[in-house]
Amino acid sequence: MEKYVYGVDIGGTNIKFGLFSIPKMELIQKHENSTPLTNHETSVFTLVAETINKINKENNIEISQVEGVGIAVPCPVKNGYVEKCPNLKWEKLDIHSSLSNYLPSGIKIAVSNDANIAAYGENQSLEIPHKNAIFYTLGTGVGGGIIIDGEILEGRTGAGGEIGHMHVFEGTEPCSCGLSGCLEQVCGTSAILKKARELSLIYPTQLNLEKLTVKDVFDYAKSGDTVAMKVVNRIGEYMAISASILSVSLDPDIFIIGGGISKAGDILIDTIKKHYINHARFGTGDIPFVLAKTGNDAGIIGAAYYVAKKNT
């Protein structure tokens, strides 16, 4: 009898579901709900359980065929426990045991932070997963996940992998984390748009500053726009500095670059690499950089892999 796992990506706006066959990890069905607006401490879990039952029915799957449910959440997680999750108004919540109240016993549950889960999934979906991998997610926020010895590094409080808040420059403007000089303040969406606007006061540009997007910045950089090229170059340089710091500390097998901004593609990787070679210490210069493959499905794929691995 075929067995399955679910990967569930709980965000502040939407909850995404993926049904996967195991051990092949074939995606059978995707589904998306809005995140409930009230009673988050119970309604999210009710919705997860109900949606799983619904998807099971649509695919003629018995609940006994479901081996596990992997959960990605948008906040630090330590051993399935969340201290605080502003997006979901959770406080001091044991996600693992909360969800288990809504699912039949015997179904494995595995919970971690969404970026850590994405890191795990990206590494697992490589032909041969690496032992040590560092994943960046570049978007509105900049985050990441660190895989050491094949496992998610949650750290003491679950803050492991929050590499968007590495100090990489002397800054005074406050970052979303409350401090300054963070990588996110160079490579996050609003920092990118802000820098493009700033530079457009100094240099000529074809960018439409009224309706500026990160995609525009990369597209115009490809066609040689001065401002766009300078902004992309700056992203590459600070990503390279941050990667050089992580290399000389962790000496990983690979860097994987994901998140919405990574849709820019080769120009992003190539610019990071160009700078990285000038910043890499000792023998770390040839650590490969690759684009993430799982895209918008990083959360559900990662969560599915994460719980599937727990099952074996």
Add this chain to the structure above:
Amino acid sequence: MEKYVYGVDIGGTNIKFGLFSIPKMELIQKHENSTPLTNHETSVFTLVAETINKINKENNIEISQVEGVGIAVPCPVKNGYVEKCPNLKWEKLDIHSSLSNYLPSGIKIAVSNDANIAAYGENQSLEIPHKNAIFYTLGTGVGGGIIIDGEILEGRTGAGGEIGHMHVFEGTEPCSCGLSGCLEQVCGTSAILKKARELSLIYPTQLNLEKLTVKDVFDYAKSGDTVAMKVVNRIGEYMAISASILSVSLDPDIFIIGGGISKAGDILIDTIKKHYINHARFGTGDIPFVLAKTGNDAGIIGAAYYVAKKNT
């Protein structure tokens, strides 16, 4: 019958030996030799084997009572293999199998980088060893070791834990690693002396600039000397920045500060902590900082713990 392990710390100048009883890890005897000047690829191992036999004899220990020999070496090591060790003129040398040619079979051998070994020993000699610990060694060079899940993080090429070469400022002067902006360029011995001399051109000082030592700088800082205080403050600030980067990436359980410069004591830890609290992101502000305890014996103690753990 009592059992023993040896911890051997191979440096460019001296080779230190420690004989330890197990499982109590009591130091029975210490011994020190000059590092042989020629034929390093064999002479070092001959000396190690001969010295072990000599110490055994002096303590009425049969070789069969020796469970293992732990080795610390002053270069990157990956699974017992050294790509290049300038201090010892080793190239592409499998330390593990080289040494095993000189010791009876059945004796366990465990080899790693000296700073990694020191990190391991410092963590193991805590009342309850931590899961994740970061060790800094401050001296002529600045290095360190990272313990994740109780194990040394060697990384892809053995460069794991080389945290003295984290990029922490925008610099142009070359560091010993060939790049610039490294932590070592603020917190290493020559950087400290240089900064004190520079500042003494601007501010009044009681420091004897002719015979300046790092110990002087810390001693005079304790008694309120302006230049000395500024230098110590700067060390504290950049150590704090580097620790904040590692916290937000690895979220360790503890920071341990060792190496010759850590003999400065509480003033060093207190200054780092004072700055750390301003740089720590999220919930990482309360990660403890402690002084290393094993001092000059860090290498032999760490190597002994490292091989003892391998034995169990």
